[in-house]
Amino acid sequence: MALLCALALAACSSDGATKKTFTELSALIRVSKAPAVNLRAQLTPEIAAQTDAPLFLLTLPQRDAAQALFAQEQTSGANTSWRSGSGEGIVLQGGVLQATRGLGGDLITSDVADVRAALAGRIHRGERVHRHLDGEDKLIAEAYVCDYTRSADSTQAYFQTLPATRINESCTGLVQEFDNTYWVDGTGRVLRAIEWAGPAIGYIEREQLQ
Numbered sequence: 001m002a003l004l005c006a007l008a009l010a011a012c013s014s015d016g017a018t019k020k021t022f023t024e025l026s027a028l029i030r031v032s033k034a035p036a037v038n039l040r041a042q043l044t045p046e047i048a049a050q051t052d053a054p055l056f057l058l059t060l061p062q063r064d065a066a067q068a069l070f071a072q073e074q075t076s077g078a079n080t081s082w083r084s085g086s087g088e089g090i091v092l093q094g095g096v097l098q099a100t101r102g103l104g105g106d107l108i109t110s111d112v113a114d115v116r117a118a119l120a121g122r123i124h125r126g127e128r129v130h131r132h133l134d135g136e137d138k139l140i141a142e143a144y145v146c147d148y149t150r151s152a153d154s155t156q157a158y159f160q161t162l163p164a165t166r167i168n169e170s171c172t173g174l175v176q177e178f179d180n181t182y183w184v185d186g187t188g189r190v191l192r193a194i195e196w197a198g199p200a201i202g203y204i205e206r207e208q209l210q
Contacts, residue, residue: 039067040067040207043057049210051071054210055070055071056069056207058070058090058205058206060103060202060204061203062201062202063202068086069085070083070084070090073089078093078094079091079098080092087102088100088102088103089102093116094112096190096195097112097204098112100197100201100204103201105200105201106201107198110130110131114127114128118146118148119182120188121150123148124147124149125148126148127144128144129141129142129144130198132198143174144171144172144178145173146171148167149167150168151168152165153166153183155183155192156192156207157207157209158208158209162185162191163186164183164184164192165183165185166181166183168181169181169182178196180193180196181193189208190206192207192208193205
C-alpha cells in the first residue's frame with residue numbers, strides 16, 4: 001500500500017490557501033518512502049503552524065507503523081472529514097472514528113452515538129455497529145457491546161503533555177473483540193485516541209497537533 005509513510009502533501013481540500021500551505025509544510029519535512037519513517041519526530045509546532053488548518057497525526061501500527069498528517073476538510077453536523085495529502089480519508093463523529101476511505105478494507109460507516117455518550121460520562125455500557133464490505137462488495141454489519149472505565153491520566157497532544165481523562169472501551173461481538181482508548185480533556189475534546197478500524201486496517205492511532 002503506497003500510503004501514509006510521509007508527506008506527499010498535495011491538495012488536502014478545495015481551499016487554495018490550504019493547498020498552498022500544505023505544499024509549503026511538506027517542503028519543511030524530510031520526506032522518506034521507508035515504511036518505518038518517524039514522521040512525528042520531524043514535526044514541530046513551528047512546522048505545524050505553517051498552516052491554519054487543524055491537524056492530527058495518524059499512525060497504523062499493523063502496517064509497519066506507517067504515518068501521515070491529516071488536515072480537517074469539512075464539517076457536516078457532528079461529522080468532520082479529514083484528508084491526507086495522498087487522498088486517504090477519515091471521518092470523525094464528535095472525535096470518534098466513524099469511517100475510513102482509501103486505506104483498504106475500509107470501515108464504511110459505524111454507529112458511535114453510545115461511544116460519544118460514554119466519553120461524556122453519561123453511560124458506562126453501550127453498543128456500537130461497524131459496517132464493512134465483504135468479498136462480494138456486500139455491506140456487512142457487526143454489532144458490539146462495549147464497557148467503559150475512566151481514570152485520571154496525561155497524554156501527548158498539541159506538542160505538549162496535557163492532563164486528560166483516559167477512557168478505556170472494551171468491546172465484544174460475535175466473532176471479534178477489541179479495546180479502544182481515548183484521552184479526553186476537561187471540555188470533552190479528544191486529544192488522542194487508539195481505535196480499532198477492522199481486521200484489514202487494525203488499530204488507528206490519532207494524536208491531535210493543532
